[in-house]
Amino acid sequence: MSSKPYAHRASRIDSQRAAQLREEISAFHGEYCSVLDRGDLEQWPLFFTEDAMYRITGRENADLDLPVGLVYCEGRAMMHDRAVAIARTQMFAPRYNLHMIGLVRVEAEEPNGILAQTPFLLIQTLVEGPSTVHLAGCYHDRFVRVDGQLLLAERHVIHDTNILANDLVYPA
């Protein structure tokens, strides 16, 4: 085992700049989750670029670098369709969603965007039921700046929790 300090391996970005970006990305996550937790699904695609990629996949798939996943959307139009479908299922099986966001880790700031990872929990509560951890995982994001504000160009929602493939899973 090397005794090389941990940070020299992990950091591909200046620590002051990383702090700024962490703050900005945290603010983004706060708005994003607020929209989802209020059930305001039609606003969800607006957090992405027009041609963004959104994917939900298990950690096992991600570790094997498999492109497959539970959910795959390319572009806002596909996300919009998905949002409509989910809004419909919510009418039949109502539940409350609450996203808890962990610490943002900025990996790199590159010409094609900012790479960041953020752990999250999606807590679900069925009517008359307790609150449980529905999904635990980590966002692997690529952000770009459009008119000064951050938008997601890519979000890979990589979950630890085992979920059924036919589940119309709520956006994370």
Add this chain to the structure above:
Amino acid sequence: MSSKPYAHRASRIDSQRAAQLREEISAFHGEYCSVLDRGDLEQWPLFFTEDAMYRITGRENADLDLPVGLVYCEGRAMMHDRAVAIARTQMFAPRYNLHMIGLVRVEAEEPNGILAQTPFLLIQTLVEGPSTVHLAGCYHDRFVRVDGQLLLAERHVIHDTNILANDLVYPA
């Protein structure tokens, strides 16, 4: 669906100022939760203004704009009484409380205070038991500044979790 970027809808406050306030409110939450998690209930009312309002209510009630709720305190004296009652029940059914706080979202800074929302989890552990999500929800707060420091003038604890009306619920 409009393609208007999300932030133009949500923001009623300059982003730099919002960042400052998020930091300050996070520090407040940290102290608040530390007091509760240590079981130091008599300090709890000190985070509020003398005539503050504290309410715990379900999301269903909140969505319907109903004033009712599980808990309603007006002023520090009522909170103090509640703290004493809860401290007593804790002697008979001991449990550990741990508050996990999500990302602060500052909605507005107005003459009558700072409006902010923050998701939270209250994790409870009974003696010899596992830790479970006892309460999942969101603080809807109004902060005012007294002698330079933030105090809660209003806290609406809006929970997703279904809880029994006669439960002497621990402060969130």
Add this chain to the structure above:
Amino acid sequence: MSSKPYAHRASRIDSQRAAQLREEISAFHGEYCSVLDRGDLEQWPLFFTEDAMYRITGRENADLDLPVGLVYCEGRAMMHDRAVAIARTQMFAPRYNLHMIGLVRVEAEEPNGILAQTPFLLIQTLVEGPSTVHLAGCYHDRFVRVDGQLLLAERHVIHDTNILANDLVYPA
């Protein structure tokens, strides 16, 4: 009950300096947890000073100021041995770990280090299983600065959750 504002009791540090340290410690936690959540156990001791102390103990023991605990490591070498042992058990009973970190609270900055407390959840997911709160608790840390970067000189992981003494518990 005194009406003395809460902060005059808690703060032993200037609020601006505390904000800086909270940011820096949050970044540290982010890297630390990322290493553990990826299963990169051999990097774990590198977050500590050479002669650091690492302890996992129940809140009951901690409240009674008992030095005992479930896990006790003195120095990186002991942590390394532990990491190897845990890596081995993970091969036989695979599970995913996800650390969710709460708000950092800086208690003091003293000649012998920075004292901070941070609540955490360790979420575990067994293969084919749901995600559950495996451990809920609070880090009681002492950080020192080595070559400009923070390292843990002491970490007391004080958990609320009841865990079996013979469990080869994953680092928190």
